[in-house]
Amino acid sequence: DVKVTQSSRYLVKRTGEKVFLECVQDMDHENMFWYRQDPGLGLRLIYFSYDVKMKEKGDIPEGYSVSREKKERFSLILESASTNQTSMYLCASSYSLGNTGELFFGEGSRLTVL
């Protein structure tokens, strides 16, 4: 089975702290994604990567950056956390989406910024 693992399920941080969310997939997928999920707003794409060291902005990249140094690992970075970044963060991976449309999601990281 494909496994996407998000290292932290729950985090509590203070405003201004730097936050790292880590994601690892074990299926050699080219594409990796970071979404945030908020009630009533659905799944919003923050960043995605289609290859090592490659990244593209999604719909809401402001306040976030990403890093993909190895194919299996994709990190989301909040340089200076703010309270409006309190959310559920979901990592996902896929082969070519246009062929199957199948994203494999991790179980999420719930971040609270105080």
Add this chain to the structure above:
Amino acid sequence: QQQVKQSPQSLIVQKGGISIINCAYENTAFDYFPWYQQFPGKGPALLIAIRPDVSEKKEGRFTISFNKSAKQFSLHIMDSQPGDSATYFCAATYYGNNRLAFGKGNQVVVIP
């Protein structure tokens, strides 16, 4: 601009009833329409998907109906069970695209 619009936002259904969730899209280039199911505390997972060369696809109690001229597709859950209580997301993409356009999600609650 949201590319995929989903309705209703929430739905309460009696056990054994039919749950229907509708989605509409704008981009006529879309050629793949998956539905994702998300249980509390879990990430979404692919439930069923359809391509526009067919008008309906059925997998067990789950059916997608597709209306290309209306640019609409819907998920029907027949004989709904309490275990179907989840959030359902419709989505769309096209060949060669590496992004999915998601609807905002629909919370389905099936009461015994």
